[in-house]
Amino acid sequence: MLEVQGLSKSFYGTPAVTDVSFRVESGEILGFLGPNGAGKTTTMRMITGFLAPTAGRVTLADVDVARKPLLAKRALGYLPETLALYPEMRVREYVAFRAQLCGVPGRDVKARVDEALGKCFVDDVASKPIGNLSKGYRQRVGLAGALVHKPKVLVLDEPTVGLDPQQIVKVRALIRDLRKDHTILLSTHILPEVELVCDRILIIDKGRIVASGTPETLRHQMSQTPSVTVALKGEVPEADLVFRQLPGVAAASRIGAGGETRVTLDGVPGADLRESIFKESVTRGWTLLELSPREASLEDVFVRLVSRDAAAEPGLEPGVDPDAPTPAAGTGVPS
Amino acid sequence: MRAFVAILRREFFSYFVSPLGYLVLTSFLLVSGWVFMVLVGALNSPETPRMALMSTFFTNVFQWIFLMLVSAIIAMRLLTEERKSGSIETLLTAPVSEATVVAAKFTGAWCFFLFLFVPTAIYPLLLSRFGGLDLGPVLSGYLGIALIGALFISAGTFASSLTKNQIVAAILAFVLILGTFIIGVARDFLPFPEARDALSYLNILEHMDDFARGIVDTRRILYVVSTVVFFLFLSTRALEANKGR
Numbered sequence: 001m002l003e004v005q006g007l008s009k010s011f012y013g014t015p016a017v018t019d020v021s022f023r024v025e026s027g028e029i030l031g032f033l034g035p036n037g038a039g040k041t042t043t044m045r046m047i048t049g050f051l052a053p054t055a056g057r058v059t060l061a062d063v064d065v066a067r068k069p070l071l072a073k074r075a076l077g078y079l080p081e082t083l084a085l086y087p088e089m090r091v092r093e094y095v096a097f098r099a100q101l102c103g104v105p106g107r108d109v110k111a112r113v114d115e116a117l118g119k120c121f122v123d124d125v126a127s128k129p130i131g132n133l134s135k136g137y138r139q140r141v142g143l144a145g146a147l148v149h150k151p152k153v154l155v156l157d158e159p160t161v162g163l164d165p166q167q168i169v170k171v172r173a174l175i176r177d178l179r180k181d182h183t184i185l186l187s188t189h190i191l192p193e194v195e196l197v198c199d200r201i202l203i204i205d206k207g208r209i210v211a212s213g214t215p216e217t218l219r220h221q222m223s224q225t226p227s228v229t230v231a232l233k234g235e236v237p238e239a240d241l242v243f244r245q246l247p248g249v250a251a252a253s254r255i256g257a258g259g260e261t262r263v264t265l266d267g268v269p270g271a272d273l274r275e276s277i278f279k280e281s282v283t284r285g286w287t288l289l290e291l292s293p294r295e296a297s298l299e300d301v302f303v304r305l306v307s308r309d310a311a312a313e314p315g316l317e318p319g320v321d322p323d324a325p326t327p328a329a330g331t332g333v334p335s
Numbered sequence: 336m337r338a339f340v341a342i343l344r345r346e347f348f349s350y351f352v353s354p355l356g357y358l359v360l361t362s363f364l365l366v367s368g369w370v371f372m373v374l375v376g377a378l379n380s381p382e383t384p385r386m387a388l389m390s391t392f393f394t395n396v397f398q399w400i401f402l403m404l405v406s407a408i409i410a411m412r413l414l415t416e417e418r419k420s421g422s423i424e425t426l427l428t429a430p431v432s433e434a435t436v437v438a439a440k441f442t443g444a445w446c447f448f449l450f451l452f453v454p455t456a457i458y459p460l461l462l463s464r465f466g467g468l469d470l471g472p473v474l475s476g477y478l479g480i481a482l483i484g485a486l487f488i489s490a491g492t493f494a495s496s497l498t499k500n501q502i503v504a505a506i507l508a509f510v511l512i513l514g515t516f517i518i519g520v521a522r523d524f525l526p527f528p529e530a531r532d533a534l535s536y537l538n539i540l541e542h543m544d545d546f547a548r549g550i551v552d553t554r555r556i557l558y559v560v561s562t563v564v565f566f567l568f569l570s571t572r573a574l575e576a577n578k579g580r
Contacts, residue, residue: 045424048424048428049427049428050424050427050428050578051578051579052578052579069430069432070430070431070432071430073428073429073430073431074430076428078424078425078428080421080424080425080428082420082421082424083421084420084421084422084424084425085422086345086349086422088349088352088353089345097341097345098425098429100337100338100340100341101338101341101342101426101429101430101431102338102429102430103337103338103430104337105337106337145425
């Protein structure tokens with residue numbers, strides 16, 4: 001549906017986005033995550049054809065954006081980061097204007113506008129001038145304008161920024177609901193948002209993709225030191241020593257308190273320690289009260305990824321999206 | 336085409352929801368009304384040579400200088416405002432070409448320029464009520480105003496494509512418009528007759544003299560149309576240049 005291949009952009013020789021490739025399949029919500037200034041907006045502007053890439057190719061609904069911009073943009077609904085509406089226009093007028101801009105036939109405009117206003121919960125302010133609306137309403141008017149012509153692909157640049165918590169919940173629900181009809185690329189720097197809304201995540205830092213995958217796989221893949229907490233009944237002073245002998249355990253520390261012994265174990269990357277811990281406890285006749293893996297939160301993953309130099313970390317190749325088929329091995333869009 | 340009309344309509348009606356639009360309308364009516372009054376007063380005195388009032392109304396330099404200013408002000412916000420607020424992003428990511436955006440915006444502003452002259456239709460009406468009026472020169476005079484207005488607005492459109500600041504755009508527009516105006520006036524200071532002939536083709540006041548006397552010369556129309564296309568082409572290129580920035 002949306003395919004990006006080797007996209008790069010430099011401003012006056014300074015690279016802003018370097019070799020970004022990914023695909024969004026239809027009916028999917030891809031979260032584009034990164035700190036401020038990572039290149040999210042630049043990438044989105046290249047996807048929407050607002051900026052010309054220095055290198056690379058963008059395909060929207062099987063149409064090359066650079067070659068046939070007008071045709072490609074018909075399939076696109078875009079909510080820019082700097083939401084600029086015309087304050088003097090009324091909500092209904094504005095959304096109708098956006099519909100006409102995208103070539104919606106005159107007789108369909110009214111129905112489409114009503115539908116879009118309803119979808120985005122702005123029908124109650126339809127006849128108010130945009131300049132009089134609150135930020136939350138304006139954001140949703142912008143969204144209504146972006147989807148009024150029923151585009152196949154929706155590109156939303158920080159759609160929930162500046163909204164109050166209640167509105168955020170509403171807009172997120174709306175976006176999840178839109179997945180039925182649209183392919184969605186959404187950028188944000190709010191972590192819980194991607195976990196709640198997106199099917200897949202792409203983390204970008206300093207203009208390069210540093211990781212990609214579903215929230216779960218990312219967390220799993222990135223928890224380089226799987227950590228397990230074990231609680232045993234009674235005082236077991238030798239527990240940490242015993243567990244350290246198990247294969248895959250890198251470190252163990254013991255705290256005995258209140259008739260139970262708690263041991264925290266760090267494993268080598270990729271190891272699952274739970275089974276061997278359980279078996280060892282059974283052979284030794286220890287009563288296992290608790291055995292819980294401590295997974296790294298997405299926040300840990302994010303902070304670790306964006307605070308280091310992408311090239312210094314082995315095992316993670318920038319620009320490679322492990323979940324999506326690589327452009328070369330792709331099964332879908334012919335080039 | 337649908338998009339062209341949508342942008343044109345939005346552009347035209349936006350003048351009527353801003354104080355600027357009404358300021359321009361009001362001050363233009365004041366100036367043109369005052370010019371008309373002075374002309375009628377002058378014709379009443381016996382020393383004045385016989386002349387057609389409306390043609391003088393169309394060709395007096397005072398009003399033209401004011402029109403240059405008005406054109407610069409009408410055009411100054413065309414692309415600057417969109418670029419400054421960022422709404423250009425929604426416009427250019429819609430399935431609309433840069434050329435369509437420029438052409439629609441120019442046409443919207445030009446329609447507003449023409450709208451300024453709607454109330455002035457009362458002057459020839461008044462004249463025909465109290466004396467003879469030759470309709471032909473009046474109509475061709477309005478045609479001349481419309482054409483030269485297009486020239487001015489297109490220069491202003493180009494100025495507005497170069498900057499995000501409306502004041503800068505207005506000043507630049509005024510300089511460009513003044514340039515197109517005085518390039519023909521320079522003719523009178525040149526010693527070579529060939530150069531004079533060439534420059535007289537570019538003399539806007541001379542164009543207007545012709546139109547006001549009822550002469551519709553296709554060369555003059557061609558000059559205006561080609562200059563308008565040239566300025567709009569430059570504006571389109573300026574808009575496209577932002578893409579690769």
